[in-house]
Amino acid sequence: MGRFLRSAVKSVTTVPLGAVADLMMRSGVNYRPTGTAVSRAAFPELAAEFPPSGQGMFAAVMNAAVGGTWASVTYGNGLFVAVGENSTIGVSQDGLSWTVIMYGETGRHYTDVIWAGGQFIAVAGTDRCVTSPDGYTWTLRMMPAAPAGTTYRSIAYGAGLYVAFHGSNTTASSSYATSPDGINWTARSLPVGVCWRIVRFAQGMFVAMATTNTANYVTSTDGLTWTARGLHIAGYWESLCYGNGVWVAMSGGLAGVNTQLAITSHNGINWTTRTLPVVSSWSDVSYGNGHFIAVSSQSTAGSSVMLTSSDGIWWVARTVPIMNYKATTFGNGLFVALQGYVQNGVAAAAGMTVYLEGATSDFMYLGCKVQWNGKPG
Known part of the structure; x- marks a missing residue:
């Protein structure tokens, strides 16, 4: 009822x-x-x-002008920017209406995008990135060539430096690249070579983790000198974020292996295992409005799942519109999660499918599941 x-x-x-x-x-x-969306003033x-504090959260599925395989999404300068396969870039001011921009060579796949240092920057392929001051006009930049069998997969900004890591699911790398401006790049070495997946900056520190069931990771305060570290447990570390004083890393799925493993840390060095309520292929995690949200790239013809947590320790499974979610971010009072690839018969929609959760100070978003004081309605 x-x-x-x-x-x-x-x-x-x-x-x-x-x-x-x-x-x-x-x-x-x-x-x-x-x-x-409905206006708060009207109702x-x-x-x-259902206040905008996150006590009541709404979901909606919106369709943009074009579908695709999306890899990453960020929010900055009043704009959502998403990147994906075949040089595709999606831009939205509100998370509801999207403009799709094709920039770059056919077949070029963007893998990560951030807003930092006054610009958007996305990495792609073995030797390139693109930068934009406004999300609409982009410029191609050349980077040091990634080792054979690897591509640039993740980028972060901190301590006045852009740091980009390359890797793959099968080939280890012991190098990376840095830039003070996103234009001029320098190849650098790491103290350990693994299949790097993601790098992020928070708490005055870079943290980089790898996939392919490893416990190796590295940290750096300046992006130049790195310390090799070992986790207490191996995982397929697909996603990493920081919020509310806590680092959260999620273990995703590779070669059909799905997990219910996450780890948390208050300093990026000492980690604790967290058991998730659902076994799945966790592809991304983000933080905003007092909540962590983790999305999965695994869907069946019957259901999709998302996790939410206020502290990164205790997680609650949410049933959400059926999609293979690949990337999520928070901005403008909304969580936005984008569809990744076709899996288990769940095909891409006719348009770009976006999942929205949250309520802004001006609008509420209505959907197929309504939360009442954080509990199912």
């Missing part, structure tokens, strides 16, 4: 858990279909029950 809410003047009804139905407001006078009684 859906939860029925009342106010002194009006009443609203939420849909049953998991149902795909309308949300009824104003005693049935006004309907809004799943997947639309004050609903706004009061």
Whole structure:
């Protein structure tokens, strides 16, 4: 049963858990279909029950002009920017309406994008990145060639330096590249060679982790001198983020291996194992509005799952619209998660599919699942 809410003047009804139905407001006078945004000012009684603090979270699936395989998404300078295969870049001011830009050679695959140092920068292939001051106009930059069998997979910015790591799921690398401006790059060496997957900067420190079931990782305070470290447990470390004073790393799936493994750290050095409530192929994790959200690239014809956590330690599984989620970020009061690749018969939608969760100070987003005070409605 859906939860029925009342106010002194009006009443609203939420849909049953998991149902795909309308949300009824104003005693049935006004309907809004799943997947639309409603103004808080227009529906004050609903706004009061579901504040923008994250107590009540809404989901919606939106379609943009073109589908694709998306690898990474970021938010900066008032803009969402997503990158993916075949030189595809998606740009949105609100996370709802997207413009698709094709920049670069056919077949060039962007793998990671960030907003840092006053510009967007995305890495691609064995020797290139692109930069943009506004998300719409891009410039190609050359980078040191990645070792044979590897490509640039991740980029971070900190201590006045861009740091880009290359790797693959099968070939180890002991080198990386740095740049003070995203234009002029220098090849550098690492103290250990593994299949690097991701690098991030927070707490005054770079942390880089690898996939292919390894416990090796490295840290650096300046991006130039690195310390090789060992985790207490091996994993397929596909994603890494920092929020609320906590580093969170998620172990994804490789060659059909899925996990329910995550690790957390307050300093990037001492880590603790966390057991997730669901076994899946965790592809990305982000933080915003007091919540971590982890998405999975594994879907079946029947369901998809997402995890949420306020502290990175205790996680709750959420049933979400069916997609193979690849990348997520937070911005403009919204979590945005993008579809990755076709898997287990779950095909890409006719347009770019975006999952939105959260409520801004101005709007609420309605969907097939409504949370009531953090619990299923």
